[in-house]
Amino acid sequence: MGAGSWGTAFSVVLGDAAPSTSVTLWGRRPELCAAVQSRRENPDYLPGVRLPDALTATSDPARALDGAAVVVLAVPSQTLRAGLGQWAPHVPADAVLVSLMKGLERGTARRMSEVVREVTGAGPERVAVVSGPNLAGEIAERQPAASVVACADAGAALRLQALTQTPWFRPYTTPDVVGVELCGVVKNVIALACGMAKGLGYGDNTAASLVTRGLAETTRLGLAVGALAPTFPGLAGLGDLVATCASPRSRNRTFGEQLGRGRSVAEVAGATRQVAEGVTSCESVLQLARAHGVDMPIVEAVAAVVRGEATAGEATGMLMGRAATAEHAHD
Numbered sequence: 424m425g426a427g428s429w430g431t432a433f434s435v436v437l438g439d440a441a442p443s444t445s446v447t448l449w450g451r452r453p454e455l456c457a458a459v460q461s462r463r464e465n466p467d468y469l470p471g472v473r474l475p476d477a478l479t480a481t482s483d484p485a486r487a488l489d490g491a492a493v494v495v496l497a498v499p500s501q502t503l504r505a506g507l508g509q510w511a512p513h514v515p516a517d518a519v520l521v522s523l524m525k526g527l528e529r530g531t532a533r534r535m536s537e538v539v540r541e542v543t544g545a546g547p548e549r550v551a552v553v554s555g556p557n558l559a560g561e562i563a564e565r566q567p568a569a570s571v572v573a574c575a576d577a578g579a580a581l582r583l584q585a586l587t588q589t590p591w592f593r594p595y596t597t598p599d600v601v602g603v604e605l606c607g608v609v610k611n612v613i614a615l616a617c618g619m620a621k622g623l624g625y626g627d628n629t630a631a632s633l634v635t636r637g638l639a640e641t642t643r644l645g646l647a648v649g650a651l652a653p654t655f656p657g658l659a660g661l662g663d664l665v666a667t668c669a670s671p672r673s674r675n676r677t678f679g680e681q682l683g684r685g686r687s688v689a690e691v692a693g694a695t696r697q698v699a700e701g702v703t704s705c706e707s708v709l710q711l712a713r714a715h716g717v718d719m720p721i722v723e724a725v726a727a728v729v730r731g732e733a734t735a736g737e738a739t740g741m742l743m744g745r746a747a748t749a750e751h752a753h754d
């Protein structure tokens with residue numbers, strides 16, 4: 424459900440992993456679905472990438488969901504609740520729901536798997552998350568990459584692993600839904616910070632410092648909300664952080680770079696149709712952090728820039744001017 428970059432790229436994974444399984448891609452716009460169907464290409468989100476011949480595309484959610492054993496959700500996080508509310512009557516009662524999304528809901532600070540469970544009433548054994556260093560463009564080009572399938576139910580995680588394993592896509596399993604999901608959310612905010620540093624003209628030392636301290640604050644938040652410690656140096660944690668913070672293909676990093684060059688959030692957002700989840704999620708991450716008494720200075724600094732209360736240069740000053748401390752002061 425969602426024919427943007429990642430929904431479309433993930434349909435390539437599913438098509439390659441299980442060629443005998445029928446895969447249907449739902450998109451909002453009939454003309455885009457018609458292009459996918461006839462040209463085997465998503466011209467708006469993955470131009471030039473050949474999609475599997477067996478892939479069906481439709482803008483009719485009832486048709487997309489009819490008989491589905493697995494429902495993969497890949498829409499912008501802020502639209503999930505409304506979209507899923509309309510689709511829920513068509514979701515088969517035993518289908519596993521998989522979130523590919525990397526945002527928190529504005530206002531409630533809910534993770535996407537929490538929204539899925541609230542809207543559909545599904546139990547934890549039917550809700551999974553897939554996350555890792557998986558930039559959609561590279562995945563669609565079938566470049567080798569690893570990922571994580573998280574589900575409270577080990578059997579469901581194994582079934583999803585089998586449905587997504589290809590010679591070029593290697594999913595690992597974990598029961599840590601909370602940790603995998605939070606890592607994906609916070610890394611988008613840290614990628615905004617790395618982009619800002621790049622836009623200000625700073626180099627690799629600055630980026631590496633942000634990645635490392637970003638992982639430290641992600642870990643603090645994650646442990647406070649019940650995540651498992653090994654998730655943070657894993658694929659969904661460090662792996663995705665490195666990929667996103669280093670890649671010029673990352674929308675969040677690119678968005679941050681434009682902010683670092685002095686553009687406003689409205690100017691940058693107006694120039695792209697693609698979602699940069701960190702921009703909407705940074706405030707919700709702070710909300711969650713404050714509720715658990717967790718200090719997240721990089722997220723604070725990014726949020727100040729996104730609100731228009733500080734420039735990227737001033738945010739740098741906020742971070743570098745903090746009181747001196749021990750590296751593992753919070754551990």
Ligand SMILES: NC(=O)C1=CN([C@@H]2O[C@H](COP(=O)(O)OP(=O)(O)OC[C@H]3O[C@@H](n4cnc5c(N)ncnc54)[C@H](O)[C@@H]3O)[C@@H](O)[C@H]2O)C=CC1
Pocket residue numbers: 425426427428429430431450451468497498499500502506523524525526557558559560696697698700
């Ligand atoms: N692109 C990537 O490399 C990756 C993205 N993700 C996550 O996947 C999620 C989806 O991102 P992308 O596919 O990359 O976004 P995108 O910006 O490429 O596409 C978003 C899609 O959602 C559609 N959309 C917009 N508003 C909608 C609404 N109200 N209802 C239904 N559909 C709507 C758009 O038309 C478009 O098809 C995000 O949470 C993102 O963080 C996760 C891993 C990789």
Ligand SMILES: O=C(CO)COP(=O)(O)O
Pocket residue numbers: 525555556557558559611614663666667672673674675676698699700
């Ligand atoms: O989540 C991603 C890679 O794993 C994609 O990051 P962006 O949304 O910043 O492009």
